[in-house]
Amino acid sequence: MAVKSLPPQSKKRVIRSWKSWIKDVNEDDVQTLNKDNQCFAIEIASPNRNKPLNDSSGTFQISSDGNLVILDGRKDIVWSTNLSSSLANFSAVLLDTGNLVLQDNSNGAYVWESFQHASDSFLPTMRLFVDVNRNEKNVLTSWTSPDDPAPGRFAMKLMPDLAGTYILKDGNIPYWYSGPWNGQRFIRLPGMRSLYNDGTTVGSDSPGTAYYMFNVPNSSVLQYYVLTSSGVVEEMEWSYEKKTWDVTSTRNECDIYGKCGSFGSCDARESPICTCFRGFSPKAEDEWEAGNWTSGCTRETPLKCEHNNSLGKEDEFLKMEGVGLPDHYILFPIDKDCRGACLGDCSCIAYAVVTGIGCMHWSHNLTDVVKFASGGEDLYVRLAYSQLHKKRDRRVIIATTVVLGSILIGLCTYFAQKKLSNYRARKYKKGLIFSQRKESELEELPVVRFETLSNATENFDRTKMLGEGGFGPVYKGKLPDGQEIAVKRLARSSNQGAEEFMNEVMVISKLQHHNLVRLIGCCVEHEEKMLVYEYMPNGSLDAFLFGSHKREFLNWQTRKSIVEGICRGLLYLHRDSRLKIIHRDLKASNILLDEELNPKISDFGMARIFGGKADQANTTRVVGTYGYMSPEYAHRGIFSEKSDVYSFGILLLEIVSGKKNSSFCDEDQQFLTAYAWKLWNEGKITNLMDPAMCDSAIEDDIVRYANVGLLCVQEIAADRPNTSTVLSMLSCEIVELPHPKQPAFVGIQSSQSTEPSSNDVTISIVGGR
Template sequence: MGMLAGTSFLYLTLLLLSTVAVEFCICRDSISRTEFIRDLESIISNGGTFKLGFFSPPNSSERYVGIWYNDVPSSPVIWVANQNRSINDSSGILKLSDDGNLVVQNGQNETLWSSDVSTAGVNSTSAQILDSGNLVLRGAQLNTLWQSFEIPSDSFLSNMRISHSQGKTELTSWKSPSDPSIGKFSMGIDTAMRIPEIFIWKEGSPYYRSGPWNGQAFIGVPRMNSVYLRWVRVSNDDRGTVYLTYSFANESFLDYFQLNYEGNVVELYWDDGEERWEIRWLARESECDYYGKCGAFGTCDSKMSPICSCLRGYKPKKLEEWNSGNWTSGCVRSAVQQCERMNTSLNGKSGESDGFHKLSNMKVPDSAVWLSDEESKCPIRCLSNCSCKAYAYDSGIGCLVWYRDLVDTSGSFYENTVSKVKIIVALIVGVIGLAFSGYFMWRWISKSRESRKTRIQRSPLRGLPRDDPKQVKLEDLPLYNFNEIANATNNFSLNNMLGRGGFGPVHRGRFPDGQEIAVKRLSKFSGQGMQEFMNEVLVISRLQHRNLVRLLGCCIEGDERILIYEYMPNKSLEALIFDPMNRGHFNWEKRRNIIAGIARGLLYLHRDSRLIIIHRDLKASNVLLDEDLNPKISDFGMARIFGVNEDQANTRRVVGTYGYMSPEYAMEGQFSEKSDVFSFGVLLLEILSGRRNTSFYLDEQFLNLLGYAWRLWTDDRDGMVNFINPLIVDADTQPVILKFMHMGLLCVQESTKDRPNMSAVVSMLESEIVDLPAPNQPAFLNSLMASNMESPQQSQKASSVNSVTISIIQAR
C-alpha cells in the first residue's frame, strides 16, 4: 500500500514537472546554447502569432520540425525544417550545435537538418521565432546569420521576399498533403527578359506565368485588382536583387500564399466569423492558365469552345491533331510576310504589305524583349525587323517586342469580320484603376500626289449635332479634303509619324506654303470614335488661349475623320521630364514656366472661356511644347462642357489615365473642376521629381509618388528636398521648389472640398505667399495607412486591372 502511494506521488510529481516545463517553453520565443526543444514541446513568438515545434502531417506518423499559426484551429504548417528527412518516433530534438548552427537530430544524435551557415568567429548564437513567422539565427551582436524566410517551404508570408539572384529564393511544393518533402513544383520570380515575371515550374519546365510586372501589377493576372495593387510590390534592394514581397496595413490579419502540391498558388485567409481558412485567390482558375496551353501562335479563351484558337493570320500546324483537342503543336503563319518575300525567292511576287492585328485584354506572350524606345517608335522598330512577330507598349514597362514564337497568350478578343479587312482589331475595354495602350499601323502603297485645293468643303458638316446648347457652331472652322492632308503627310508615311494615341496615329505634315502641321487621324479600329472626334472639334474650335493647342481645321470625308493642329516641335512634356537624356537640360526656370502655363490653361477652361470645360485627361503626354517650351494643353476628346449652373457631373463611362484620375472620378464616376485640379497636382509633383506616379514605389513603405511626398511632409520635412530632381535644385531654388511641392500636395488631397480651385492655384503660383495652408492626406493612401483592413467581401468589389493590348504583325 505504501509502495502504491509512493508510486502515485512520483507520477503526480512528474506530471506537474512536465506541465511546468511545457509552460516554460511556451513562455519563451528563443533557443540558446543551453536550451533546446524536444518533441511535444514548442516555443511561441513574442506576440503569440506563430509557434515553432514538432508536428506530424495528416495521415502520417512521421515527425518534422515546423512553424504554424498559434491559437488557430487546424493551422497549416507554413515552414518545415527537415522536409526531406523525417523522424520516425518522438525522440527528435531542435537545438544549437557546437558550431552554433540550428540543427534537428533524432534519438541517435544523427543530424537530419542544419541551418548550415558559417559561424566562424562567432562566440555564441541564439535562435528566435518572430511574430512575422520568421525563424532567425543570430550572433552575439544580434546580427542575423540565417533566417527561414530565405529558405521558404511552400508558403509566402507578409514581408517575406521571393528574390531573383544567384542565391534566389523560391517556394517549393510538398509532395502530398501527408508528405512535406520537396515536390514537383517550385515558384519564383524570373528576370531573364529584364522584366520581372512570376513563374511556377514543374520539374524545371514552365507551368504557369503571371505576365510581366509594369510597376503596378502583373499584367497577365486578371484578378490582380486594386486590393493587390496596394500590397504586392516588385522592388530592388541595394545589391540590385529583384524581389517580390507584400505587406498589410493591419498586421494582425492572417493571410498567406501557398504553392500547393498540385502546382497552384492559393491565397488563404483566416475568417474569424466562420473560424476557418478560406480561399481568396487562385493563380490557376481555368485550363487557359496552364503555360502554353495552345502552343505557339495559339491563344486560349476559357469562355470559348474549344478553348484554343490560332491568332489571326495563323492556322493549325497539325490540323488533325488540333481538331482532336491536342493543341500543343500550335499554329503556323497562313501567309508569308512581305519582308520575308523581299528576302527570299518570292521577291517580286504579288502580295500585300505587312501590318498589325491588335488584340486587347490579352496576356502578352512569353519571351518579350524590352526596348527603351518611346511609344511612337515601338511599331516602327518591329516593322523594321523581319524577325519581329509582335509588339506591345505599356506606360509602366515601355516597348516590348517578340522575335520568337508567341507562346502562352490568353484572353478574350473580338474580331471585326468586315469583308477584305485583314487588320482585325479588338475593342479596348476601359477599366477603373489602370489603362493600358496598344498600337497597330499599316503602310500605304499608293503615293498619289495632287495639288492642294483651297476650296473649303462644308457639306460634310450636314447632319452633325448642333442642337446642344453647350456646343458651339462650326461655321468658322476650315475643312480640308482628304487629298490635301494625304499630300501634306506624304500619304501618312511612317517616316512622318509622330506617335499614336487612343484616337489614332498622329503624323507630321507640311502644306505647300511651308506651314507645318500635326495631323490626328481617327483610326477605324480606335478605342475612341465619332463621339470623341466631335467632342474635340466642338470643344476646341472656339477656344483661344496661348496655353491650349490650336486647332487649324478638320477633314470629314467618307469614313475619314481628321483633325489638323499646329505643329509642336518639342513634342510632349512626357518626353522631357521622364527621358533620362533630357532631364539635365530641363532646368528649374523652364519647369516653373511650364507649370504656370498649364495652370493658366486650366484656369481658362474652368473660368475664363465662354464655356466651362473639364478636361478629364490631363497628363504629361497631353501637354505639348512649342519651340520656346511654352506648354499647350491638348487632347480634348474626353473633355466635358458644363452649363452655367453646373459644377459637377456623373458618368458611368470613366475615361482617363490611371495615376492622374481623382478618387471621386475613378471610384464613383463623379467629376468637376476639382478633378482636373487633382490631375494638375499629380503632374506638378511629377515635374518636380522627374518620376512617374504610376511607376515609382518607395522600397520599404510601398508608397507611390504621392505617398512618398506625403511621408516626407509628415515625418521628414528636412528630407523633402530628396523628393526633388537633384539636377534642378540648389540653395537658391530650394525654397520656391519646396513651396511648389506644398502646392502639389494641396491639389491631390483626397477630399474635393479641401483642394483649391485653379484660380487659387494660379494665385499661389504667382504670389510670394509663403504661409500656405497645411495639406491633408492625399488620395489613394487609405489602403496603405488604415488601421483596419477591409474585409475580403469588400475586397472582391474592387476594380480589376485591364490586361495589356498587344499587336501581332501579319501580312495584309
C-alpha cells in the first residue's frame, strides 16, 4: 500500500488522515487540497504495484469476509489483504501516521497494517524489519521510474543481527551500505543524529532478526524518506513557507558501493576522488587514469606470512583515520587483543576497534572504504614492514645525492622533462588538452562562464538534474535573461567523453535545422567541460513512447509528425548541411521533444564528418547502441548513411508499435524486427500498431510506415533506401513501395564486445573486425 503525498496534477480519489480531513476527496477537490499538502494520502490505485487500475472506475471497500479489497469497474478483485479470518466486524482506519489499518471492532486489534507492506516510502513509526527464522521481511522497493510505481531495480533492506542496511540493485548487487549499528548510529553515517535527537530506534528481538524505525519528536516537523527510482534515499521535509516538500539530504559519488574498487579509498572532496591505499597500486593503470576505478588496487609488496619468510621483519599496520569501514567483517570477542589476534592470523588483512561493536577483522579484499570530512572510524591495514619504513632509507639517498651531486641533478632533470613530455602526450591522446583546437573550433560558439552556469543550475543541485548519460549528468537551468537551458556536464570520472565533447562542439556548432537540437554555448573552465543546449520541456521520446501514461499524448498524427521530423533532420545531416554527418547513435532517448512535441535530434558526441565525396568509412572503434546498430557496422566497423537509415528503421518500428526493440519478447521472437517481419509475411502487419492509438490510426498509414521501417532494416546496406527516398516514401510521393527483404536480426551480444551487452547503453570501445 503506497502511502505518500500526491502531486498537484493527481486526479485520484484519496482518503485523508484525521488531523487534516475526514472525508473521501472527490477528483475536483484534489487540486485545492494539495495546495496545503500537509498530510499523507493513500493512492487507491497503487497497492498492487504491478497491476494498477487503468481508469477511475475502481472502488475501495471492506468485503463481506472482512478483507480490504480494490475492485475494478467490473467488480473483479484486483487486490486484497487476503486474510483468512472469517470475521466481518472490521473497519478501516487511516491513522495520523499515515498507516492504514484494518481493525477488529470487537477488541481494537489491528489485523492488517499498510506499514507492514512498505513500498518506496519510509514514514515515522513504520518499521523495516528482517526475520531470517520466519523468512519474513519488510523492505523499501523503488519505483521503476518517477511515473511508474511498479517495483524497480532498487531495494533497501536491513541485515539481521544489526549488521547494517543495504540498498541492493537488480536483486543482489550492493549499491550502498550503511555499516553496522553501534547503539547510536550506523557507523558509515557519521552525520547521523543521536538516538535521542531524531527518535531513531534500531534493535533485534532475537538472533537472526533486526528492525529499524524512526520518529520525529517535534510534532511541527513533517518528514519522511523515499527510495527513488535511481537508488537514492531522499529525506523529505515539508516547507511551510514554500508549501512543498524539500529534499534535505544529499549524496555524492563516494556513496556508490565499490566506487574505488578493492583497496581503494574514496574522498568526494578530492580530485580524483579515488586513491589506492599506501603500499598498493592500481590493478589497471590505463583504466585508473581514465577515471574508471572499479578494478581497484593490488598490493605492491607481499606480506611476510604469505611466503613463510622467517628472516624478514614482522608485518605492521597502517592506520587510516576517519573512514567508513568496509563490509564482510568478522566480529571477535571484545576482551581479545584485537591487533595481536589479527597479527597472529595470516588471513587477517585489517582490523578496527569500534565503540559499541567491538573488535572487527577482515580477511577479504577491503572494498568501499570512504574517507569522511569528520567522524568515521580508524582502520588498521596490514602491510609489509618495508612499506611502512621507507622513510628511514632517506639518509642513504641523501648521502648518495651529496656524493653524486651534479650527475644526479642532471639525470633527474632529464627524466623529469621526459616524464612531463609523456604526460602531455597522454593528455593530448585522451583529448584532455584543448589548447591547439580550442581557439579555431570554439571561436564561433559563445563561451559561457562557469559561474553563470553554476548560478543557473543552483550550483548543479540534484533537483535540477534532468537525466544522466554515458558522459555525465544533464541539468536544467535558467540564464539571467530568463532563457531556460539544459547543461550537459562531462563527468570527471567518465572514461569516455573528452574526445566526444570536442567532437560534439565541432559538429553541432556548425548545424542549424528545425529538427536538430540547438547548441547555445560551451564552458571549458575549472577543469570542467560543459555544453549548453536549448531546453526541451517534454524531455526525450522514449519517456513518452515506452511503458508510460504519456503514450496517450502520442496519437497517430503526432507520431507521423515526429517520424517525418526525425527524417528531415537526418536528411539535413546526410545531404543538405555544409558537412556530411553520420550520427551513429540514433535512438529514442536521443530524440528530444519541444513544447509542441516537435522532434529534435540530439547527442552528436558519436557523430562522424565525411570529407570530400566520401560516403563510407571503416573504424576500429565501434560506437553506438546495440539493437540500433546495422550489421555491417556492428560486425565489421563499416558505417555510412545507410547505418543511420538502419537505426531510423528500428526507431520507426518502435514509434508505430510503442514497443522497445531491446526489451521486446513475443513467444520465440527476441526482437521487434523479427516480430514485424513475421506479421508482414502473415499479412497481419496492422497488429503491430500500438493499442494506445487504435482510435486515431489509419490502417493504410500503418501498413506504409511499417513497410518503410522494414525496408530500412534490411540486412544488406545496398538494399536500404537512402534518407531522401525514405522521406518521399513516408510523404506518399512514392506511391508504390517495394517488398522488403528479410531484416537483419542483430543480437545484443557481440564476439568483440568488451562491455556489458545492452540495447539501452551507448558503448564506445568495441573493436570492429
